[in-house]
Amino acid sequence: MLLPLAALTGAVNVFAFAPYGLWPLQLLTLALLIFCVNRAESVKQAALVGWAYGFGWVAHGVYWLYISMHDFGGMPGWLAALAVALLALAMGLYTALCTGLALWLHRRWAASPLLLALAIFPALWGLTEWLRGWLFTGFPWLISGYAHTASPLAGFAPLVGVYGIGCISALIAGCLALLPQRRLPAVAALLILVAGFCLHRIDWTAPSGQPISVRLLQGNVPQEEKFDEAQIGNTLRLYADMIRAVPADLIATPETAIPILQTQLPPEFPAALIAFSQQTGSNIALGIPYIDGPNRYANSVIGISPQGNSAAHPGFRYDKQHLVPFGEFVPFGFRWFVDMMNIPLGDFTRGARVQAPFSVRDQWVLPNICYEDLFGEEIARQLGATMASGAPTATMLLNMSNIAWFGNTIALPQHLQISQMRSLETGRPMLRATNTGTTAVIDPHGNVSAQLPRYSRGTLAVSVQGYSGSTPYILFGNRLLLAAALLMLAGSWWWSRRRRQ
Structure with a gap:
């Protein structure tokens, strides 16, 4: 009993x-x-x-x-x-x-x-x-x-x-x-x-620079359609239209919003985004799987900035470093288990432990992809490493996720709560761009200041102030x-x- x-x-x-x-x-x-x-x-x-x-x-x-x-x-x-x-x-x-x-x-x-x-x-x-x-x-x-x-x-x-x-x-x-x-x-x-x-x-951290205008996109693409070849054209048009609808200092899509490799994109898609960025001064954080060679795939964020880019050589790139077992890499001896699931893009290459943030006007944005924001010590380590080296240090965090894999369940608010803890630990705002929810902005004290309804298509437009400085957790983990x-x-x-x- x-x-x-x-x-x-x-x-x-x-x-x-x-x-x-x-x-x-x-x-x-x-x-x-x-x-x-x-x-x-x-x-x-x-x-x-x-x-x-x-x-x-x-x-x-x-x-x-x-x-x-x-x-x-x-x-x-x-x-x-x-x-x-x-x-x-x-x-x-x-x-x-x-x-x-x-x-x-x-x-x-x-x-x-x-x-x-x-x-x-x-x-x-x-x-x-x-x-x-x-x-x-x-x-x-x-x-x-x-x-x-x-x-x-x-x-x-x-x-x-x-x-x-x-x-x-x-x-x-x-x-x-x-x-x-x-x-x-x-x-x-x-x-x-x-x-x-x-x-x-x-207040362990203090406002830094001027606030930036941010647009966080929630495409609400059904998971069963996300990797359907017949629907990819619709997905590309959806995000091209959502990105170019209104200029902003930073426009962020969800994780793998673009569900095909950069080498498979039709030439007009990156060209349209680059032209929009240059004409409006908008910076775009685009979630896309990236290929660097045979069997070298990364779950990536590429940055398109007004200073000039190309699809093959983006001005900024972040590769996911903490991969999900079974979903993004296959643990030794479990290939049979992964083969039983029809989940694409299941074996990625890890990104570097410390990666540079994305420059957006006078703010610095450090992305993390989906599951990565469970590991606060890794985010703190990146912030601490750039501080110690004198390199630009992130003034805000950006989580790009697609947890439509888990339906409209408690997984979505649980993940939002995890992001709230990262803001509390680092004293920095967290931006969340997700496919089905919860797309939100979290302030440096861990409070949700704005969010979109779950399982809806829309854009969260906000002004966000960056913060600089260090918490004891950033210093000591x-x-x-x-x-x-x-x-x-x-x-x-x-x-x-x-x-x-």
């Missing part, structure tokens, strides 16, 4: 995230998990409880992967459902590692329940979530910190990032788990929330979290040893 209850608790945790936004649930469900670990009869039982919690959490949170594999990939329904379940079981292993190891250390060190709840578990929670974010290329979707883009804990994002917020939320959950025996930790939890609220009032977690574990060991002596 305990395992189904843990799985149900993990599933309820999903309501803490977008689109529901009931962030206190994240603290309460995690407190219940800590309470169960503290009373587990064995390390094995604690690990199984954590595994069940993680399974329910991920299975409910990313069920929409079934749509991409079955509805659009053509995979048999039973196999697509099995794949989602196996992914949830695999992600649950990280939670199992946290809960099992927490109880093992608690017993081996003869640590008090107070140390387990307030130091050992929060430290391991932060470390295992960080591990989930990079091991096997990482899958940090629905990491616990994302539930807090609108909570007082959002104030900690510029310091310790999303994984640090997860660690802090586990600390608060530990305080709640101790409530039946102790009241003082509840005061500590309240003080942490107040500290986060105060930190959120700090996840190192502050790792140092704090290791200190918490070392302190727990030292205190327990001293207590025994």
